[in-house]
Amino acid sequence: MELSQRARLRAGDQGALGELFDTHAQAVYGYALRTLGNWAAAEDVVSLTFLEAWRLHRKIHDGDDDLRPWLFGIATNVLRNTTRATRRHRAAMSRLTECRSAPDFADELVSRIDDSAQLAAVHRALPGLRRSEREVFRLCVWVGLDYASAAEALGVPVGTVRSRLSRARARLRSLAEHELTQGREPARTIGQVRGGGFEAARSLQEEIR
Template sequence: MELSLRARVRAGDPAAYGELFDEHAAVVHRYAVRATGDWAAAEDVVSLTFLEAWRLREKVEPDGESLRPWLLGIATNVMRNTARAARRHRDALSRLPPKEAIPDFAEELVGRMADSERLAAAHRALGRLRRAEREVFVLCVWQGLDYAAAAEALGVRIGTVRSRLSRARARLRKLTEAELEHPRGEPEPPAGNGQVRGSRTAAARPRQERTR
């Protein structure tokens, strides 16, 4: 009897691990891109996820269908740990003496997405959700997991997934509308009709000088 991919991964079969990577690496990468909004960070998440998957292979349940929820659960933990490490790094840097800023003129433009502005706006809105709501939304809406698979990935009850997703949808709708209406970093429009107000004396002075 031929062993399933799940059983072969659990047994530590290198060929099965290669099949697992080929089948699910793109899925994990899309999830990480949508969750982080950063292509380079997403590639790191993929690498760390499959390293962890190999380390935890003996914890794969012997029964079940797709291993996608298990991998996305690992990816979720990887991103949590990465975010915590990044916060600790920022905190450490904030305690260092300030350095003179040097402009970076070699920054590359990333054009892999047809609409990077839309991704940025969506990620800004997602970033304002609570972490638990954000994770459920990305898994269920963007990754297409059903409630049971998302619950397995996150280690929570199905009812918890339902309630979190409902709250996430409602909050994200309001936050996205706010982002589209007032994007962060956009300069405030000038008050009034756009004319610069000044004193009548100052405005009239050039005419008086010309008539002298």
């Protein structure tokens, strides 16, 4: 009887890890890029995620062969640590210089899309959510995990995912509308990742409804 990918990975099969990387690395990269807005940092997150996956491979619990919830749970933890480190770095730099913040380099990696103003407003509004709401929004909307998979990834009940996503969508609608009424110049935001075929299925304006 052929072992599942989950069983092979838990047994220490490096080939299973390679298959996991081939299947999901681009999705992890897109998740990290949309979160951080920096291609180099996103690549680091991919590397750290799969290194951590290998370190934890013996702790994989029983389940079906869908390893996305487990993998994106690891990616979320890596992003939490990365975001904290980035905040500390920015705080330190702000004490050293009065220069304006560096531009977001994500626009170098994406193609222009029709509703750029709405997407830019949503992207600017995301920091206004609680971290737990941002994580649920990113996993369910950007990555495409269902409620159960997102709950497994975050280690919370399915009902918590539903309520957090509902709050995130409602608050994003309000914040994005406020951003749009400020008359800011629309920024190019993430719709497609260069070279990897990762493409947003719908506009964020539709996804938060």
